[in-house]
Amino acid sequence: MEEVIDIRNVSVYYGSDSIPALKEVNLKVFRGDFLGIIGPNGGGKSTLLKVLLGLIKPDSGDVRVFGEEPAKARKYIGYVPQKSAYQPDFPVSVREVVLMGRLGKHMLLKNYSQKDLEAVDNALQKVKMLDFKNRQISELSGGQQQRVFIARALVREPEILLLDEPVSGIDEMMQKEFYEILTDLKSKVTIIMVSHDLTAISNYVDKIACLNQTLFFHGSKEIPESDLKQAYCCPVELIAHGIPHRVLKEH
Amino acid sequence: MLEILQYQFMQTAIIAGLLASIACGIIGVYVVVKRIVSISGGIAHASFGGIGLGYYLGLNPILSVLPFSILTAVVMGLVSRRTKIAEDTAIGILWAVGMALGIMFVGLTPGYAPDLMTYLFGNILTIPRMDLYLMAILDVMIIVFVYLFYKEFVAISFDEEFSEVSDLPVEKLNLLLLCLIALTIVVMIRIVGLILVIALLTIPASISRSFSGNLIGMMKLSIAFGTVFTILGLFLSYLLDVPSGSTIILVMAIGYLLHIPLKKMMTAS
Numbered sequence: 001m002e003e004v005i006d007i008r009n010v011s012v013y014y015g016s017d018s019i020p021a022l023k024e025v026n027l028k029v030f031r032g033d034f035l036g037i038i039g040p041n042g043g044g045k046s047t048l049l050k051v052l053l054g055l056i057k058p059d060s061g062d063v064r065v066f067g068e069e070p071a072k073a074r075k076y077i078g079y080v081p082q083k084s085a086y087q088p089d090f091p092v093s094v095r096e097v098v099l100m101g102r103l104g105k106h107m108l109l110k111n112y113s114q115k116d117l118e119a120v121d122n123a124l125q126k127v128k129m130l131d132f133k134n135r136q137i138s139e140l141s142g143g144q145q146q147r148v149f150i151a152r153a154l155v156r157e158p159e160i161l162l163l164d165e166p167v168s169g170i171d172e173m174m175q176k177e178f179y180e181i182l183t184d185l186k187s188k189v190t191i192i193m194v195s196h197d198l199t200a201i202s203n204y205v206d207k208i209a210c211l212n213q214t215l216f217f218h219g220s221k222e223i224p225e226s227d228l229k230q231a232y233c234c235p236v237e238l239i240a241h242g243i244p245h246r247v248l249k250e251h
Numbered sequence: 252m253l254e255i256l257q258y259q260f261m262q263t264a265i266i267a268g269l270l271a272s273i274a275c276g277i278i279g280v281y282v283v284v285k286r287i288v289s290i291s292g293g294i295a296h297a298s299f300g301g302i303g304l305g306y307y308l309g310l311n312p313i314l315s316v317l318p319f320s321i322l323t324a325v326v327m328g329l330v331s332r333r334t335k336i337a338e339d340t341a342i343g344i345l346w347a348v349g350m351a352l353g354i355m356f357v358g359l360t361p362g363y364a365p366d367l368m369t370y371l372f373g374n375i376l377t378i379p380r381m382d383l384y385l386m387a388i389l390d391v392m393i394i395v396f397v398y399l400f401y402k403e404f405v406a407i408s409f410d411e412e413f414s415e416v417s418d419l420p421v422e423k424l425n426l427l428l429l430c431l432i433a434l435t436i437v438v439m440i441r442i443v444g445l446i447l448v449i450a451l452l453t454i455p456a457s458i459s460r461s462f463s464g465n466l467i468g469m470m471k472l473s474i475a476f477g478t479v480f481t482i483l484g485l486f487l488s489y490l491l492d493v494p495s496g497s498t499i500i501l502v503m504a505i506g507y508l509l510h511i512p513l514k515k516m517m518t519a520s
Contacts, residue, residue: 053416055412055415055416074416074417074418075418077416079413079416081410081412081413086409086410087284087286087409090284090408090409091284091460091463091464091465091466091469092405092409092464092465092466093464093465096405096465097409099402100402100405100406100409100410100413100414100417101417103402103403103406103414103417103419104417104418104419105418105419105420107402108400108403108420109399112402136464152413156417
C-alpha cells in the first residue's frame with residue numbers, strides 16, 4: 001500500500017495564548033483509504049484539513065503529501081469545503097462553478113479548452129448532476145449543491161479527496177445518496193471526510209479516526225462493527241478530560 | 252428640449268456619463284457580488300488625500316489622485332489581509348487618515364482651493380477635455396484587465412479558499428481587483444465626486460443582479476442602467492438647476508426602489 005499522507009507530531013496553536021488546536025497529531029493515510037475523522041465541534045477537524053491543504057502551517061511537526069510539502073502538493077488534492085464558505089446567492093451556473101476546479105496558475109491568461117469542458121461534463125455525470133449543468137447554483141437544494149462541489153473537486157482529477165462536514169444541513173434521503181456517490185468514487189480516489197455526525201459516517205467509511213486536539217486512530221484495513229464501537233468510545237474517554245457531554249448523543 | 256444637446260458642455264457630459272458607466276458597470280459587479288462595498292468606499296474617501304496633494308503640488312488633482320488611490324488600494328488590501336487588525340477597523344482608520352491628509356495638504360496650500368467641492372461631490376457639466384481623455388484611457392485599462400482575468404476574478408469572488416487551494420495567486424488577484432476599483436473611482440470623481448462614488452459602484456450592479464444570472468450579463472446590464480440613470484440625472488439637474496452629482500445619485504436610488512416591485516412581479520409570473 002502506497003502511503004499518500006504522512007503527518008508526524010503536528011501541533012497547531014491558536015494565537016499567542018498557546019491554546020492547542022492540534023496536539024502532537026500522527027496520521028498515515030494510504031492509497032485507496034476511505035477515512036472518516038470524527039470529533040466534537042472545535043476539536044480541530046477543519047484545522048487538520050487546512051494543514052493538509054497548506055492553508056495553515058503547523059507550529060511544530062512535519063506534514064508530507066505524496067512526499068511533498070502540502071502547499072506544493074495541492075495538485076493532488078480535491079477539496080470540498082464546508083457549506084458556509086461561499087455566498088449562496090452568487091450569480092453563477094453549475095457549469096461555471098465546476099469549471100473553477102480547472103483553474104490554477106497554468107490557466108492564467110488562457111481560455112478554458114475543449115478538454116476542460118469535457119472534464120466538467122464527466123465530473124457532473126459522476127455526481128449525477130449533468131442535467132443541472134445550466135442551472136444557477138442558488139436554485140439547487142443543499143444536497144445538490146454539495147454534489148456540484150464534489151464535481152468541482154473531481155474535475156481536478158485528484159488523488160485525494162478532502163471533504164469538510166459534507167452533509168451538514170442536508171436531509172437524510174439526500175445524505176444517503178451522497179454517501180453512495182462517495183462509495184462509487186472510493187475505488188479511484190483516496191477519501192478523507194471530516195464530520196461530527198458519528199452514525200452517518202460509520203456506515204460508509206473504512207477507517208475512523210477521532211480528533212479532539214489529539215488524534216485517536218484505530219485504523220485497520222477493514223473495520224468490523226466492534227472496532228467501530230470502540231472508535232465511538234474514544235470521545236467518551238475524552239469526556240473525562242473535561243469535554244462536555246454534548247459531544248455524544250448517547251452515553 | 253433636445254436643443255441643449257447642441258451645447259459642447261452637454262455633449263462632453265454625456266460622453267463622460269457613458270465612460271463612467273462603463274467603468275462602474277464592470278467593476279461594480281465585482282464589488283457587489285464579492286461584497287467589498289465598504290473597502291471600495293474606504294478607497295474612494297481615502298483618495299481625497301491625492302486630491303489635496305494635487306493642490307499642494309500645483310498639479311491637476313486628477314493626476315495626483317490616480318497614484319494615490321492605487322497606493323491606498325494596495326495598502327488597504329495588504330493591511331486587511333496580512334495584519335491581525337479586523338478588516339472593517341483597518342478600512343475605517345485608512346478612510347479617515349486619507350481624508351485627513353487631503354485636508355492637511357489643502358490647508359498647507361497658500362490661497363483658496365478652487366473647485367474643491369467638485370472633487371467631493373462632482374460636476375458633470377464642467378469636465379475638461381483632458382480629463383475626458385484620461386477617463387477613456389482608464390476605461391480601456393479596466394476592460395483589458397477584466398478581459399484577461401475574468402475567470403480568476405469570478406473564482407476569487409465566489410470562493411477565495413478554494414481558489415487558494417487551486418493554486419491561484421489569490422492575494423495578487425485581490426490587490427489587482429482593488430487597484431481596478433481605484434481606477435474606477437478616478438474615472439467617476441468628475442461625475443459624482445469621491446463621496447458619492449460608492450452609489451455608482453453599487454446601485455446599477457445590484458439592480459442588474461435581479462435580471463441576470465452571470466457576471467458578464469450583469470456587467471452589460473449595469474453599464475446600460477448606469478448610462479440611463481446618469482444621462483437622466485444630467486438632464487434633470489440641467490432643467491431644475493440643481494447639482495448634477497446628487498441628482499444622478501437620487502435618480503439611481505429611485506431606480507433601485509422601482510426595480511424591487513418589478514423584480515417581484517417577474518418572479519411571481
